[in-house]
Amino acid sequence: MADALAAPLLRWFAEHGRHDLPWQTPATPYRVWVSEIMLQQTQVSTVIPYFERFMAAFPTLADLAMAPLDAVLSHWAGLGYYARAHRLHACADIVLRQYGGEFPATLAKLIALPGIGRSTAGAIRALGQGADGVILDGNVRRVLARYHALPLDARSSPAEKLLWGWAHEHTPHDRAGAYAQAIMDLGATLCKPYQPECPRCPLKEDCQAYRRADVTAYPRKRIRQERAIRQRQALLIHDAQGRIWLQRRPNRGLWAGLFSWPECEAAEQDLRAWLEHHALAPATLEKAGSLQHDFTHYRLHLQLWTLAAPTFVAEKPGIWYAYGAEKPALPAPVERYLEESWSPTCPLW
Numbered sequence: 070m071a072d073a074l075a076a077p078l079l080r081w082f083a084e085h086g087r088h089d090l091p092w093q094t095p096a097t098p099y100r101v102w103v104s105e106i107m108l109q110q111t112q113v114s115t116v117i118p119y120f121e122r123f124m125a126a127f128p129t130l131a132d133l134a135m136a137p138l139d140a141v142l143s144h145w146a147g148l149g150y151y152a153r154a155h156r157l158h159a160c161a162d163i164v165l166r167q168y169g170g171e172f173p174a175t176l177a178k179l180i181a182l183p184g185i186g187r188s189t190a191g192a193i194r195a196l197g198q199g200a201d202g203v204i205l206d207g208n209v210r211r212v213l214a215r216y217h218a219l220p221l222d223a224r225s226s227p228a229e230k231l232l233w234g235w236a237h238e239h240t241p242h243d244r245a246g247a248y249a250q251a252i253m254d255l256g257a258t259l260c261k262p263y264q265p266e267c268p269r270c271p272l273k274e275d276c277q278a279y280r281r282a283d284v285t286a287y288p289r290k291r292i293r294q295e296r297a298i299r300q301r302q303a304l305l306i307h308d309a310q311g312r313i314w315l316q317r318r319p320n321r322g323l324w325a326g327l328f329s330w331p332e333c334e335a336a337e338q339d340l341r342a343w344l345e346h347h348a349l350a351p352a353t354l355e356k357a358g359s360l361q362h363d364f365t366h367y368r369l370h371l372q373l374w375t376l377a378a379p380t381f382v383a384e385k386p387g388i389w390y391a392y393g394a395e396k397p398a399l400p401a402p403v404e405r406y407l408e409e410s411w412s413p414t415c416p417l418w
Contacts, residue, residue, distance in 0.1 A: 082251030156184030208256025223288030316387030
């Protein structure tokens with residue numbers, strides 16, 4: 070018997086679904102995997118140009134595994150959540166060494182790989198390997214939460230159990246790939262977080278949230294707290310040639326593995342202590358504006374300073390970067406600031 074959700078959804082998908090996304094042609098396990106990692110907390114329209122450039126640079130899993138991490142980070146810069154790029158590179162290395170460059174066929178072995186969770190593993194199986202695979206990404210969560218009028222916080226453990234149960238229940242295992250793409254497309258194009266287009270939805274007749282005329286109340290969420298503000302100071306250190314010092318950030322945490330300017334805490338005494346520790350005189354220290362950037366859980370405020378320091382000796386790995394030279398892997402706000410504020414006609418100093 071045809072599932073009441075899957076049957077109309079697949080009919081809708083055949084006519085209205087997206088069939089020409091770059092990772093669909095061809096839909097290899099490698100391309101599906103890269104797209105799934107990029108699409109985590111990132112919209113399709115943003116991902117497409119990054120995906121196409123990434124595939125041009127690393128057309129095969131072996132190319133990605135053997136590439137320097139800096140090259141991978143450089144092609145990831147701007148997508149955010151940089152830990153994804155680190156795990157992507159580590160995963161490619163393992164698949165190349167342990168599985169000969171081919172993704173394993175079992176769900177358990179896929180989930181054991183770095184950065185691959187239950188839903189990503191299901192997508193690789195369903196969309197890339199033509200196998201039985203079940204997905205539960207953000208779009209699917211929203212569709213199922215509305216269809217069943219999930220009465221719980223969608224991120225709670227009890228809700229997670231219910232959602233995965235429904236995901237398995239509705240997935241037609243002989244057409245898992247088409248169903249996975251169809252329900253993702255429905256969430257992305259009609260069953261949107263805000264202003265959902267319910268009259269055009271193929272599931273509206275059986276959708277419990279629609280029947281209650283309360284669609285946007287689902288999925289239920291915790292009351293979001295005010296975003297915390299973190300204040301720090303950043304130093305744009307330049308030498309006699311006008312080059313700026315960029316140091317590599319740690320491989321874990323904010324902007325992991327990318328190049329950025331040195332930072333210290335926001336208090337004035339912290340800035341003085343930083344300068345003293347590096348034997349730098351504050352005589353040439355000048356304010357250079359500020360930078361604000363929003364992250365998922367907090368807002369970062371950076372007070373920027375320029376400092377002429379021809380004798381600066383760095384204690385952390387980094388590079389002296391000259392205007393116009395090939396850019397290292399930079400966080401998007403750092404790159405944007407340098408492009409807008411540092412040029413021959415608009416120098417930082």
